[in-house]
Amino acid sequence: MMFGAIQLGLMAACVVLFVPMGMAGWHLSRNKMLFFSGALFITLAVGVHLTPYFPSISDFASTVSSIVVFDNRDSCVSLLHEVVWDVKPHSANNSLDYGKSWRWSGSRPVVACGFQKLAPSDASDLLNGSWVVLAGDSQARLIALALLDLVLDPERMESVKVDLFKRHSNYHIAVDEIGMKLDFIWAPYVTNITDLVISFKRNRNYPDVLMMGSGLWHMLHFTNASDYGAGLRLLRSSVVSLLPISPELGEEGPVTGSVSVRSPHLFWMGIPTLINSMLNTEEKREKMTDTLRVAYDTALRRSKLLRQSGGPLLLLDIQSLSWNCGVRCTEDGMHYDGAVYEVALHIILNALLIESHQKL
Structure with missing residues (x-):
């Protein structure tokens, strides 16, 4: 779970950093870029804190994690010979x-x-x-x-x-x-x-x-x-x-x-x-x-x-x-x-x- 949280944090950081830079490449003004960056950061922060209160989202994340684990286990069993x-x-x-x-x-x-x-x-x-x-x-x-x-x-x-x-x-x-x-x-x-x-x-x-x-x-x-x-x-x-x-x-x-x-x-x-x-x-x-x-x-x-x-x-x-x-x-x-x-x-x-x- 800790590894998954670290991955999520890194992904959010990359989005916050690189998306505004990409938008800047489209000649947005400095003020618009800063506004977009701040709004995106706040949205991500709120989303991360609210995720535990939405069981369907948590369940989906757990399901995906389980699938990855079991797929890896099954693939290793298939390679034993x-x-x-x-x-x-x-x-x-x-x-x-x-x-x-x-x-x-x-x-x-x-x-x-x-x-x-x-x-x-x-x-x-x-x-x-x-x-x-x-x-x-x-x-x-x-x-x-x-x-x-x-x-x-x-x-x-x-x-x-x-x-x-x-x-x-x-x-x-x-x-x-x-x-x-x-x-x-x-x-x-x-x-x-x-x-x-x-x-x-x-x-x-x-x-x-x-x-x-x-x-x-x-x-x-x-x-x-x-x-x-x-x-x-x-x-x-x-x-x-x-x-x-x-x-x-x-x-x-x-x-x-x-x-x-x-x-x-x-x-x-x-x-x-x-x-x-x-x-x-x-x-x-x-x-x-x-x-x-x-x-x-x-x-x-x-x-x-x-x-x-x-x-x-x-x-x-x-x-x-x-x-x-x-x-x-x-x-x-x-x-x-x-x-x-x-x-x-x-x-x-x-x-x-x-x-x-x-x-x-």
């Missing part, structure tokens, strides 16, 4: 061993957003007291691993890796040092995720951060983009009913509702880039084609589950992250190196900072 990779061999003699580093783009809009790789202490502060739930297939499990690898010490991580990667199982851990709980829920199909969301609503117990993602298993075992899209639309309805701050979403976006409890932060983990020739079974290479992946991506967009199509979930675009890292970042054409999921994690953390209006 502007990541640049540096993938190169560790040595000239070993072309199979690659180092992988990343950073956010150096473009002016991205730099202005101030994205940053969070240190373990900063991530711990951000997630202090939070309940984080990741529901999905192996992609969600790998993001859970990246998160725990950031906030836990190396010794504890050794036992975590063994338990977390027990095949097709759920996993729970409490990080008592920061009061954080993390649950990984094995949910390979959209219907599994929908059931989970319904259980949150039934129990009236909501996580602070909910990351969901599914599609790979459906591609392999059902190979039907239309059925996948129908499941996503049902999930959308369940998620919308879960939201305590906005009980309904219209066709074009959120509809304001009554506030009851804090709304969780919601993310959707997209399907990664699939490199067909590298997939490790003949069935996968036959069914999980580029054409089918595009059909599944189209079904996701049309489901209106994602924010960019008027839905409630922010897309974590694993496809673009894995594509930009490239062939050298995967051994099986489906699961990528830890660096890809590290980037995904820091995108999530920066999104949380933006949405909660926090700065480090």
